[in-house]
Amino acid sequence: MPAFEAVLVLNSGSSSIKFGLFEISAAEPALLCKGLLDEHEAKPRLVVKGAAGEDLFEKRRDETDADGGHLFADVLAFIDDRFGQDSLRAAGHRIVHGGPDHSGPVELTDDVYAKLEALTPLAPLHQPRCLAPIRTLSAIRPALTQIACFDTAFHHGLAPPASRFAIPRRYEQQGIRRYGFHGLSFEYVAGRLAGIAPQLVAKRTVIAHLGNGASLCALRNGRSVDTTMGLTPLDGLVMGTRSGTIDPGVLLYLQLHERMSVEDIQHLLYHESGLLGVSGLSADMRTLLASREAAAREAVDLFVFRAAQEIAMMATTLAGLDCLVFTGGIGEHAKEIRSAIGERLAWLGVRIDVVANDEGRERIGDGDSPVEVFVIPTNEELAIARHCAEVLRLDHRI
Numbered sequence: 001m002p003a004f005e006a007v008l009v010l011n012s013g014s015s016s017i018k019f020g021l022f023e024i025s026a027a028e029p030a031l032l033c034k035g036l037l038d039e040h041e042a043k044p045r046l047v048v049k050g051a052a053g054e055d056l057f058e059k060r061r062d063e064t065d066a067d068g069g070h071l072f073a074d075v076l077a078f079i080d081d082r083f084g085q086d087s088l089r090a091a092g093h094r095i096v097h098g099g100p101d102h103s104g105p106v107e108l109t110d111d112v113y114a115k116l117e118a119l120t121p122l123a124p125l126h127q128p129r130c131l132a133p134i135r136t137l138s139a140i141r142p143a144l145t146q147i148a149c150f151d152t153a154f155h156h157g158l159a160p161p162a163s164r165f166a167i168p169r170r171y172e173q174q175g176i177r178r179y180g181f182h183g184l185s186f187e188y189v190a191g192r193l194a195g196i197a198p199q200l201v202a203k204r205t206v207i208a209h210l211g212n213g214a215s216l217c218a219l220r221n222g223r224s225v226d227t228t229m230g231l232t233p234l235d236g237l238v239m240g241t242r243s244g245t246i247d248p249g250v251l252l253y254l255q256l257h258e259r260m261s262v263e264d265i266q267h268l269l270y271h272e273s274g275l276l277g278v279s280g281l282s283a284d285m286r287t288l289l290a291s292r293e294a295a296a297r298e299a300v301d302l303f304v305f306r307a308a309q310e311i312a313m314m315a316t317t318l319a320g321l322d323c324l325v326f327t328g329g330i331g332e333h334a335k336e337i338r339s340a341i342g343e344r345l346a347w348l349g350v351r352i353d354v355v356a357n358d359e360g361r362e363r364i365g366d367g368d369s370p371v372e373v374f375v376i377p378t379n380e381e382l383a384i385a386r387h388c389a390e391v392l393r394l395d396h397r398i
C-alpha cells in the first residue's frame with residue numbers, strides 16, 4: 001500500500017492551469033498541495049504551494065513549451081518525489097462542456113474523449129484548453145486513470161422553458177439549448193450552504209458566481225432550475241472580457257455592415273468585450289475599482305446593473321427569493337460590488353449589513369433582511385476531487 005492515495009485535480013482556465021493534489025482515502029478528500037502551471041509566459045512556470053499556502057516548490061523552464069508537456073512531467077515528478085511512486089490514483093479534470101449526455105463524472109476513454117472533442121464548437125475557447133492536458137498526461141503516463149468532471153453536469157436537469165431558445169425546434173433537436181456552466185462551483189457552494197443553513201435548502205436560492213467568467217444559478221432543493229449561461233459560456237452576465245447577453249442583431253450588424261468575419265466577432269465577444277471593452281482599461285475588477293476614470297466606473301456600473309437585473313430574472317424563475325449567495329473572485333472579495341448589487345435589489349428584500357459586508361463575514365444579510373445573504377468561497381477543485389474519489393470507490397479502486 002502506498003503512503004498516500006492521491007488524485008491530481010486540474011482546473012484549466014483561459015491563461016493558466018490551477019491544480020490541487022488531494023488525499024482521497026478518507027471520506028472527505030484532503031488537500032495536500034496546490035499550484036499553478038503557467039505555460040503562456042516566456043518561461044513556463046510551475047508553482048506548488050502547501051495546503052496553507054506556504055511555498056513548496058517552483059520551477060521555471062527556459063523554453064516556451066506550447067503544449068506544456070514538460071510542466072506536467074514536472075508535476076508528476078514532484079508528486080512521486082514527495083508522496084511516493086504509485087501514490088497517484090487518478091487525475092481529475094474540469095471539463096467545461098459535457099454536452100447532453102453527461103449528468104455526472106466519467107472515466108476518460110478514447111471514445112469519451114472523441115465525444116468531448118466534438119463539443120468544441122459549443123465552447124470554442126474553453127473546450128480545447130480543458131482537453132489538452134488529458135492528452136499530455138496520457139502521453140507521459142498512459143496507465144493513469146483520468147476522470148472528466150463537467151461544468152454542465154449540475155444543470156443537467158434544466159428543462160423547458162428555462163433550457164429553450166426561441167428558434168425553430170430543429171435546432172433544439174441538434175442540441176442547441178441552454179446548458180449552463182460553473183456547475184462544479186455551484187455544486188460546491190450549494191453543499192456548503194446546506195451545511196451552514198440546512199433550513200434554506202428547500203427555499204428559493206440564487207448563487208452568483210462572479211469571477212473572471214460569471215454566471216448565476218437558481219436553485220430549488222439544491223438543484224439547478226435556471227442559469228444565465230447558455231449553449232456557450234458567453235451568455236448572461238457582463239464578464240472580464242466577455243459580453244454576456246447581447247442583442248443578436250448586433251452580431252448581424254457587425255457581419256453585414258462592418259464586414260467582420262465570424263472569427264473576428266468571436267474574438268470581440270470573448271476577449272475584447274465585458275469589463276475590458278467598456279472600460280477600455282482592464283478586465284480586472286480590482287483595477288477598475290481603484291481607477292478614477294469615468295469609463296472604469298461605467299464598466300463597474302454596467303456589471304452591477306446587469307448582475308442585479310439577472311438575479312431578479314432568476315428570482316422570477318423561482319417565484320421569489322429567500323437566499324442570495326456570492327462566490328467567485330469578485331463575489332468573495334469585492335464588498336463594493338456586493339453592496340451595490342444589494343442596493344439595486346432592495347425592492348426584492350435584499351438588505352446587506354454594512355459591517356458584516358465590510359468585514360467579509362459569511363452571513364452578510366442584515367437582521368431584518370427578508371432575503372438571507374451569504375459569502376461562500378468556492379472550491380471547484382474539491383468538488384472535482386470528491387467526484388473522482390466517488391468514481392474510484394464505486395469501482396473498488398480505493
Ligand SMILES: Nc1ncnc2c1ncn2[C@@H]1O[C@H](COP(=O)(O)OP(=O)(O)O)[C@@H](O)[C@H]1O
Binds near residue numbers: 240283285333335
Ligand atoms: N480583493 C478583490 N477586490 C475586487 N476584486 C477582486 C479581488 N480579488 C479578486 N478580484 C477579482 O476577481 C476576478 C477573478 O475572479 P476568479 O474567480 O479568481 O477568476 P477565474 O474565473 O479566473 O477563476 C478578477 O476580476 C479580480 O479582479
Ligand SMILES: CC(=O)OP(=O)(O)O
Binds near residue numbers: 013096151211
Ligand atoms: C465557464 C466559464 O466561464 O469558466 P471561467 O469562469 O473559468 O472562464
Ligand SMILES: [Mg+2]
Binds near residue numbers: 013211212213
Ligand atoms: Mg473561474
